[in-house]
Amino acid sequence: MESKIELSIVMPCLNEEETLAICISKAQGFLSSNNVSGEIIIADNGSTDNSIAIAKELNATVVHVKEKGYGNALKGGIKSAQGKYIIMADADDSYDFKSLMPFLIKLREGFDLVMGNRFKGGIKKGAMPFLHRYLGNPVLSFIGRLFFKIKIGDFHCGLRGFSKEAFNKMKLKTTGMEFASEMIVKSKLNNLSITEVPTILHKDGRTRPPHLNTWPDGWRHLRFLTLYSPKWLFLYPSLLLMIIGAITSIALIIKPISVGNITLDVHTLLYTASMILIGFQFFVFYALTKVFAVENELLPKSNRYQSLFKHITLEKGLVFGFLLVLIGVILSVKGFSDWNVTNFGNLNPSNTLRIIIPAVFTMLLGIQVILFSLFFSILGLKK
Incomplete structure (x- = not known):
């Protein structure tokens, strides 16, 4: 039987107890206020804090992914999703889960991949490190556009939506942060339709440092783009x-x-x-x-x-x-x-x-x- 769930909201999770509850609550509010049939999936990648208990208490579906890595966590959550469409975003409260309608509208119009663009939507003070904003993201996005002729202004926005059918066509292989770049490149190589919508990046609500490592993860993205071209x-x-x-x-x-x-x-x-x-x-x-x-x-x-x-x-x-x-x-x-x-x-x-x-x-x-x-x-x- 075809699933009645239209939208699955997937969040990778590794010790996100500080912000997970507010992200789930905002996502639930979006589904409820817009009458969208959906589910919330927390792709847990080995949390040792109260993240799993928080997710279960708020009736979110928890998917345990043993293989470490950002890409592994998301693939595990996405494969378990039952929705026709999927929207993924980090569980650090840097993206507003109440503002997902522009993504869903584009997905309903038939686009296979809908990317958020933080440079068009706005980057709040302190939300993105200086090197990421003025060097890493612009350079890597330029290389991606040059190598693959993809008209996307923000290759590394963590908020994006796609259809489950399109995801299966991508056949994504990477396990780490370069998963974000692979999704865009594979969409282009498989002739999937891609568009973008403005989105706002907020300062995340965690007190601990982010999982992203500027130079190692930047190199992984660059290495991926060059090897795939x-x-x-x-x-x-x-x-x-x-x-x-x-x-x-x-x-x-x-x-x-x-x-x-x-x-x-x-x-x-x-x-x-x-x-x-x-x-x-x-x-x-x-x-x-x-x-x-x-x-x-x-x-x-x-x-x-x-x-x-x-x-x-x-x-x-x-x-x-x-x-x-x-x-x-x-x-x-x-x-x-x-x-x-x-x-x-x-x-x-x-x-x-x-x-x-x-x-x-x-x-x-x-x-x-x-x-x-x-x-x-x-x-x-x-x-």
Whole structure:
């Protein structure tokens, strides 16, 4: 039977006895005053104070989540929720549970994820640390918009709503604070509809320090965003390095380049050739990371991913790799032949290294292509 509960309000809880009662009471008041059929779920993550007793006394549903972590607590509570829609927020009284109607209205309109925006709604004095307000949140939100083209102004607002159906499509994996970023990224990658509404952030009512650790949790968010966007972490740097390296290497192979009083010769050629090899390594990591992430359901499969195995095959890689090795061998023979002409005497380094460096480079690149093709085909065996 379909559940008659429209809205489940989920609060993660770890020793929140100071503020839990007021949060539950406000949530109950919202449901009652707006005639919303709902439930309140407290996802307890191992509280040792009176939080569980308070929640039960106020008739809230307590879900015990043994696995530690902000993400684990929320996933446990959300999976137990029976509502069609879910609104989650911290139980520290920093968000007003009486003001959830804008979220519910957007959910009823059909949006899959509704984010709160504290910068549009307002941040009360003392509600957000200086570094979070002017550095952490703006920078991480900018990176999220840049990497994933998501038009959201506040990536880390803890007050947000979504449908239970959308949550199941997200297949969230993270267990800590980066859970908040993963929810937005997975919504975008699964083509779910996202919107935001202004919300006010109040100073929390606890006397103890928050569970959030500025630098470690900020790093976890940044690490997540970069790993979930292998294009920005690997592909774009690889293309930049290979293009610059190839252009300058070809120019230096033809002749030395003079810039003012500085002459770039074979010594520079060593570095530009290395740029191409490093760029190719970045590309290798992009392709392998993409396959690993998709096959382990960290990223959704796309049509472009399916076609990846048509364009990059073991056979093509082996042929291309062996051709590069062959070119390197031919250039090496040419270099050896030039040396033989001088009866193996002294050579002009500028002329000789213009042959030897490309020879070594193409052999190294060819071997890398062959090894990459073999490993790529192993990861894609199911294809």
